[in-house]
Amino acid sequence: NAGVTQTPKFQVLKTGQSMTLQCAQDMNHNSMYWYRQDPGMGLRLIYYSASEGTTDKGEVPNGYNVSRLNKREFSLRLESAAPSQTSVYFCATCRLTKNTGELFFGEGSRLTVL
C-alpha cells in the first residue's frame, strides 16, 4: 500500500531549466496539495486541487504551475527554475473527517537549483 508517491526524490537543476515533480496517490482522496519546506519556515502551500479538474493557488504559487491529470495524479512544474526554489517539496492528500481534514504526505522531493 504505497499511499502518496513522489518522483524524483532528488534533483539538481541549473538556473533556467524546467522540470516536473510527479505525485500519485492510491488513497482515493479527492484533494491533493503541494507544499514546500524551507529551514526555519515550516511548510508552505504552493498549489492545491480540491478535486479532479480544479486547481487553486496557495500561499507561494509564483514560479510554479500544476496539473491535476486525474484523481490519482497531481504534478508540479517549474518552468524556469531559480535558486530561490531550492527546497524540499511535499505532495499530500487529504482525508476528510467529520468536520475537517487530515493530510497524508509523500516522502518528499529534494530540489537544488544552482
Added chain:
Amino acid sequence: EDKVVQSPLSLVVHEGDTVTLNCSYEVTNFRSLLWYKQEKKAPTFLFMLTSSGIEKKSGRLSSILDKKELFSILNITATQTGDSAVYLCAAGGTSYGKLTFGQGTILTVHP
C-alpha cells in the same frame, strides 16, 4: 494573514524528561489544529484537535487545545531517544487540507 508560531524552536533533553511544546495560532475561520512528527522524511500525523479542553492522548504523548486563548500544547512524558524529531503544529480553516504550519520545534533527546 494566517499565522502559526511554535516555541521553543529547539529543545535538548535527556531520556526520561518531560517536555512541553507550544503552538499559538491566528487562523481565519479556525476549524482544527494538527500536530505532526517529522523525522528524516515525511511528516507523520500525531493528533488533530477541534474542541477546547479535550485532551487527546496516545501513549506518552498528549495534546490539548484552548480555542479561547488560541494555543495548543503537546506533552511528551518519559522521553526516549526515538522521540528526537521535528514537531510541527498546523492550523486549518474552512478549506480542508489548506494548513498553515509553524516553524517546527526540533527536539533532541540524549541517552
